[in-house]
Amino acid sequence: MSAYDAIEGGKSAARPETSGWLARAIHRNGAGYLFLAPWLIGFFCLTLGPALVSLYLSFTDFDLLTSPEFVGAQNYVRMVTADAKFAAAIRVTLVYVALSVPLKLAFALAIAMVLNRGMRALPAYRAIFYLPSLLGTSVAIAVLWRQLFAADGFVNSLLATVGIEGPSWISNPNYSLYTLVVLSVWQFGSPMIIFLAGLRQIPADMYEAASLDGASSRRQFLRITLPLLSPVIFFNVVIQTIEAFKAFTPAFIISGGSGGPINSTLFYTLYLYQEAFSYFRMGYASALAWVLVIIIAIFTAFSFLTTKYWVHYDD
């Protein structure tokens, strides 16, 4: 028994008997709980509480103005049977996730491999490449993106110098989603930093042994780098996919909150926002939110299940 325990035990013995394990726990570790209090309050009041309330609301017709009436699974049934915009939002979001995540990770890995070759000003390059990740999800960057890809924007001006007349990227439904994919790829800094850290953990003598065996750079990349980096790739895939499912700001700003043109940028979260705050169908929006949670959970669980086939842990 430590001196602290002895003192605490002495105090406990001197005090009157308290009832219940919670009271005893608070009595014994009061100072600890006091320090935990800000997080506990935040977690229960701002995360768990609202989440549970939204779960309840998803089974109601709550419209912000009147009391919620319980409607059972009606919101969920409507989603899959009578809501074309829900299907459009799912389709747009899945296309966005399927394109932006692999492209962003491939780009981040490529840049990380270049930086990993050893550069004098590596910290400066790292900071420069990371900057878009800090700014990328901001409203200002989304506005800038809108200017860049507008009909008379910078991209088309650039194309005009080589005689190409570019379309209006953000107002053409054939291209608008892809401008958002490009914006996402541009925010490659965060996974790049993680890839760079992972690459630096791969011992140089693995490559030296492979080069003595005559392995080409491509073979070294495929047979050594990718397998040894697989835990980091897995982490980045999960995190970036969740981020992509949750993407909202760029679509909101570029489409002016409409998800247009012709629902081509109607991200799932944007549709959820419209239902909640444009049409005040808070119950339905809550159901949409829980479906997104389930989609992300299924994806994450599926990802974890596949790890035994492609993720190599060294321990």
Add this chain to the structure above:
Amino acid sequence: MATTIQLNSVEKRYGAHDVIRGIDLDIKPGAFTVFVGPSGCGKSTLLRMIAGLESISGGDLMIDGARMNDVAAARRGIAMVFQSYALYPHMSVYKNLAFGLETAGYKRKEIQQRVNDAAATLQITDYLHRKPKALSGGQRQRVAIGRSIVRDPKIFLFDEPLSNLDAELRVQMRVEITKLHERLGNTMIYVTHDQVEAMTMADQIVVLRGGKVMQAGSPLELYNEPANQFVAGFLGSPKMNFAPVRVADGGAVTLDRHRIEVNRPLQVAPGEDLTLGIRPEHIGIGEGPGQTLGEAQVDLVEHLGGSTVLHVRPQFGHEPLTVVLPGQHTCRTGDVVTLRIDPADCHFFDGEGRAIRG
């Protein structure tokens, strides 16, 4: 047919920093050559230059008479065993052994044959399906060696391969590598900082210091006739005793005021200061043949069973000496013993540390 390696004035520079300074070396076909030296002497760098993992800043590397400076590592016919083993952790032992053969485009049947042969040679057949993390240090070391022998290279390079093993396993693997060399007959270069490994395994030892070759020769040649004080002190355990002496008339030197008859011409003018070197095992105590060196007090006794090590403080000089006596002795700390030497066992070094031959 085993392979010759020649280094002609080979140099390595990192910017203004010279790491390898004009090394000339001939390695005979089938020889087991050991590069030995203290940390930072350039032995691993030199090995990596031969392997093709480091560029050569100056001079020529010749393998079987062909200049190899600009030849890619994979085309030099070299296999290397790394200090860390460098096994691919995500591959089974079989895949680790097969990797180089697959890369070289061997057919599956031949790969299987070669891997199985190597595994049988190194007694790792039972572990072929395991990942490296499921192997002990010794087993990993065998896999690393196996990976190098499956390719049937002309030259084997070993970069301190035993340094991660415990003492017992190190001795065992030392014997196995020596036997492997005898069986294969290939040219092998082995880097170590352990002089016992160097002495026990080498046909030729190359002692390096500061990027230069201090001496190259057979283990006993270096032990018996060190070219300089560094080599004399580096090889041998416990290390050689050194004491300052002055050349006297009549083929003698004086240690403090004690006269030692050298019995051979030193070809150094009387009055010149030299360093006397004598190995611990060449100093005796009590009555016996040779010259009496004087009395010394025993500071410490180490009983090793097969031999006894005395750390003594001579009354005729200030430098403590180490004495190794064969067998077991009853000396105790504080005893005063009479030291004796055979002048033929004495080594002399000039002011720059060069050996003076009689």
